[in-house]
Amino acid sequence: MRKSIVLLALAVLNANAVDCIRETFEYFSTQYMPEDDIKMHILPGKLKPDSLYQKEKSLTYTAKYHWTGNHLDKISIGHFCLDEGGEGSYTPNWKVDSTKVDKLKKYTWTLPSNDVYTNFTVYRGKDSVDIVTGSTHHTFYIKNDTIHELNNWIPKNWVIYRDPKNESKCYRANGTKTIYFTYEYETRGDLLIQYIFQPNRNKYIKPPGPCEGGDKYTTIFYRKSK
DSSP: OHHHHHHHHHHHHHHHOOOHHHHHHHHHHTSSSTTTOGGGOOSOOSEEEEEEEEEETTEEEEEEEEEETTEEEEEEEEEEETTEEEEEEEOOOOEEEEEEETTEEEEEEEOSOOOTTTSEEEEEOSSEEEEEETTEEEEEEEETTEEEEEETTTTEEEEEEEETTEEEEEEEEOTTOOEEEEEEEEEETTEEEEEEEEOOSOTTTSOOOSSSSSOEEEEEEEEEOO
16 A cells, blocks of 8 residues: 555656656747847747746846737836846747748848848757757757757857756756856746756956846746647
8 A cells, every 4th residue: 555655746746847848949949049039049949948947136027928829019127226227028029930941930121121140040850959040050969968059150069958856957068067047947837947056167267246146146037828
């Protein structure tokens, strides 16, 4: 009887577990240059972002995504430090064309700019994504339960791997296994919640200020598609 209860408890835990490798891959493959501007989470995957909250020292950043089906109508944003800040909205002004290329889906993003580094193309497969901007390739692919990250412009060969004790948690590290980001997930009702922790690696280089320069804690809420 005791053994049955233990097995039942394990089954419940497994049912609520989140595969951090798959979800982190979805995170990188559905946004353009995620490190540059987290507001640019613009390509809907199986989950669409609902809202975001980021904290860095005394700086807070918030975003609320407004969708009509798979169309992102606008993003309401807030930016605050101590008692100062402001709110506003950002209306997406890009055009996207999708075509099939063998087993890949090709997305061509066109923004109202002549800058070659503004417009880009995404080649998306089940376990791989290649983001092409000019001659730059930013690639993610899953192999042996690990996400490999490559960049030919700023030479990068990173991996994202699971915490051996928690399949809902992953670490993003360089070749020496120095951890730069931690990604963790939980489900709450019809939401998937992603937590991103980025430790401050410049705290001894930049003079401290009241807002930026601390550890970054980012929480993104995703609403499950029906």
